Amino acid sequence: MSVVKLKPSATQTSLLSPMLEVTAAVAIPASAGKQRYREAAITLLNSVVPPALGMLLFVLLWAQIAHLSGIPGPLKTWEAAKVLFSHPFYVKGPNDQGIGWNILQSLSRVGLGFGLAALIGIPLGFLIGRFGFMRRLSAPIISLLRPVSPLAWLPIGLYVFKEAQPAAIWVIFISSIWPIIINTATGVTHVPQDYLNIARVLQLSEWKVFTRILFPAVLPYMLTGIRLSIGVAWLVIVAAEMLTGGVGIGFWVWDEWNNLKVEHIIIAIFVVGIVGLLLEQAILWAAKRFEYKED
Amino acid sequence: MQGFVQLENVQKTFRTKQGEFVALRDINLSVAQGEFVSLIGHSGCGKSTLLNLVAGLFDASDGVMLCAGREIAGPGPDRGVVFQNHSLLPWMSCQANVYLAVERVFGGNESKLQLQQRVDAALSLVGLTHAARKMPHEISGGMKQRVGIARALAIAPKVLLLDEPFGALDALTRAHLQDELMRIVAASGTTSIMVTHDVDEAVLLSDRIVMMTNGPAATIGQILPIDLPRPRNRLELVADPHFAQLRAEVLTFLYQRAGLAA
Ligand SMILES: Nc1ncnc2c1ncn2[C@@H]1O[C@H](COP(=O)(O)OP(=O)(O)O)[C@@H](O)[C@H]1O
Ligand SMILES: [Mg+2]
Numbered sequence: 135m136s137v138v139k140l141k142p143s144a145t146q147t148s149l150l151s152p153m154l155e156v157t158a159a160v161a162i163p164a165s166a167g168k169q170r171y172r173e174a175a176i177t178l179l180n181s182v183v184p185p186a187l188g189m190l191l192f193v194l195l196w197a198q199i200a201h202l203s204g205i206p207g208p209l210k211t212w213e214a215a216k217v218l219f220s221h222p223f224y225v226k227g228p229n230d231q232g233i234g235w236n237i238l239q240s241l242s243r244v245g246l247g248f249g250l251a252a253l254i255g256i257p258l259g260f261l262i263g264r265f266g267f268m269r270r271l272s273a274p275i276i277s278l279l280r281p282v283s284p285l286a287w288l289p290i291g292l293y294v295f296k297e298a299q300p301a302a303i304w305v306i307f308i309s310s311i312w313p314i315i316i317n318t319a320t321g322v323t324h325v326p327q328d329y330l331n332i333a334r335v336l337q338l339s340e341w342k343v344f345t346r347i348l349f350p351a352v353l354p355y356m357l358t359g360i361r362l363s364i365g366v367a368w369l370v371i372v373a374a375e376m377l378t379g380g381v382g383i384g385f386w387v388w389d390e391w392n393n394l395k396v397e398h399i400i401i402a403i404f405v406v407g408i409v410g411l412l413l414e415q416a417i418l419w420a421a422k423r424f425e426y427k428e429d
Numbered sequence: 430m431q432g433f434v435q436l437e438n439v440q441k442t443f444r445t446k447q448g449e450f451v452a453l454r455d456i457n458l459s460v461a462q463g464e465f466v467s468l469i470g471h472s473g474c475g476k477s478t479l480l481n482l483v484a485g486l487f488d489a490s491d492g493v494m495l496c497a498g499r500e501i502a503g504p505g506p507d508r509g510v511v512f513q514n515h516s517l518l519p520w521m522s523c524q525a526n527v528y529l530a531v532e533r534v535f536g537g538n539e540s541k542l543q544l545q546q547r548v549d550a551a552l553s554l555v556g557l558t559h560a561a562r563k564m565p566h567e568i569s570g571g572m573k574q575r576v577g578i579a580r581a582l583a584i585a586p587k588v589l590l591l592d593e594p595f596g597a598l599d600a601l602t603r604a605h606l607q608d609e610l611m612r613i614v615a616a617s618g619t620t621s622i623m624v625t626h627d628v629d630e631a632v633l634l635s636d637r638i639v640m641m642t643n644g645p646a647a648t649i650g651q652i653l654p655i656d657l658p659r660p661r662n663r664l665e666l667v668a669d670p671h672f673a674q675l676r677a678e679v680l681t682f683l684y685q686r687a688g689l690a691a
Pocket of ligand 1: 443444445450452470471472473474475476477478479644
């Protein structure tokens, strides 16, 4: 699992910017105010135009493919979405509920499975990072189990729990625990020796070392682990629900496939994408708040 | 007579992938109470290693190390350390960094208010009362180093250990902090051991300069007493022929004798 330090880069590069920057630099400013205005305009152009262009291209491409293959195009999907989201929370029986309920059900499974993974994974990560013995002890287990495809755990869950709901949560738990453990442990091994030397000189208690030095130092790594882990959980839930049934966005996709409502499948793809994006952004936002600046 | 800090036949061997590496050998040094001693030598000779041994952050491979008559068996707040790169915890304000140390040492029998007063006193000693609530990344390198000194002094250590405390600073800031350190140490009478590679700094601040031979297996090559009267004034010393002579002695050692086995 890659360890990404949570420091979003300040510079947004786009393909267009080098050219525009050159023009801006060469132009002789009539006045400083005008120059600043130009720079702001160029920044705005660079940050708004390329993404908008990308989205436009995407929609055009989609329309073209829809035209050729017969899947619903952007307009048809949009109409269907308007109908679908006009009553997101209806309930017409245990297996026929509004899209809102399906999303919330999936989110609650992800929340439970991920929450358990964090509850167990974070302390484990600290132990593994702090004590070499624990690291050597756990290394073979982690290397063996981490690459296992999440859905391979589903039959075990079904066998043990005899029910779809806990089995799905189990799959989320087991597939999202690894990034948390690994990133937390990596964070602990990366705590600068200087900080630990302060603890040693002052002979701080193990509790103080944890709360004042280890935890704050590891937090950015931990949040990276959490971000990756929620990403995995959200990826996995759709597939798991397809297999287990019930209420949830994954099951809903499968149901709509059985009803041959292809526009709903496309809507589901957007919903999954957007919810995943929002989850990631929420954690990035949290990470920014807890990030500390060195020097 | 036994020194306040006493090192006898101290040796330090590191176990590395290429086998045993003897960093220091035959270190004999006695530092008197209230004395200011500098360790000077070429980069990589083992100055930090020696300081870390006294701090208790490293274990000696051989020999005896005493501080205030007791064997050094690990780090402890009786020896305050000022680290080379300030080492302030970046998630705490300057005040909180100092408080962490003060709380550990005096928290047992003093009230929160008393602890806070100690923090305030330490920060005001280094002239940083106004920056108490600032985070480390909001202040300059020189200010950070001053907070580091305040943190080390706030716990009223028996010995102050400084590892190139001003190494990363510009010349003007360094001169300013040297003067401040001289004033603080003179006022508190704290026994101090400072690592430096700056000859002027060593002569200006020290009662004795411990000059180390080059590694590997470095040892003390020569000890030079600095008998300049205190308080010392850097501007007056520039014109002082005795200062120039002491300075020349250190330079001569560093450039002619440090490479020769002692
Ligand atoms: N933890 C360590 N393990 C192995 N070798 C070390 C360690 N610390 C220092 N050394 C070696 O000991 C020698 C002295 O290092 P150091 O005390 O840092 O030098 P100085 O502070 O004088 O520049 C160097 O050759 C360095 O590579
Ligand atoms: Mg050093």
